[in-house]
Amino acid sequence: MRPPVTVRAVLAAAAAVLLVVLLPARPASAHATLLRTDPAGGATVTAPVTAVALTFNEPVKQQFSTVVVTGADGAPYAEGTPRSVGTTLTQAVRPLPPGAVKVAWRTVSVDGHPIEGQFTFTNAAAAPSSAAAPSSAAAPSAAAVSSSSAAVQPVTEDPGPGRLGWAAAGAVAVLLILAGGVFWRRRATSG
Template identity: 65%
Template structure:
């Protein structure tokens, strides 16, 4: 009779444990990507202004990054992604024709990181992509004077740091060597006087 009581108590404990754990199970679920626009492998024929991700629950905007790279290897992400409800939207600059790679990362409400990547094909008209190509050379022309100034400031500060960084250890090493040599000479002179 006692074995039946022990078995009953064990089964009751297991049943109680299952009742406690089963309702908590949905809390263990993490956010998942439901769909993206454009979808993986899709071909886009109209100019695209954003890539949109839809999740099954809210994600944290401040921890979200989306990099949209054209066939030319240049990033066309325009600013940071915006999160509204369960949707994360990444604005993009006019894309060049060809394969476009999207690499994304975000964090679900419970702190679980999510990431993924996919490609789609941009078949939208190319004239709009010529404008961004001409824009970088224009901005590159004014950029050299500030970068030249920055470059001049950087080597000076680097050489100061490098000089200080090398001078200080060299001085310490020289002082240690002088102390050791002086101590050795003093000890040798002192030893014969004792004998």
């Protein structure tokens, strides 16, 4: 005897939910990740810095990017807006005073997710002259950095549903299968 259409529909739905829960998920679209900075976080530079460069694992949206460069005196030193070429976001800077320089950045991944972070480096280059002209260079010199490791603040991202979401989906699937089995059994024994 064939089960009624409603029982078959419930069992088919339960099987579909079970397949969705048990089949391996495809990797989610990852957000851009900061790979390195130039100057590197924690580095001490000995030559004048004309720009700060941030390199990501994928391109970022230039129109939504901001890079704030603050000198040891608390004044902003970013010049113009950041420029994105490939996976590198570059911010030109005016001549920096000696001391700690803080770089705070915010941008948007190609998937639309905002990301942000900050790092610091120490400027040990000679103090700029009082009437220094604005710099037009696009990238800092590799010789200006005495350390090549990038110390990057962790980026807070939305972790997504995680294990709790999968556990809840699995529980719903099991309940649907059990309810379908009970319903089917009752129909089979009553008919």
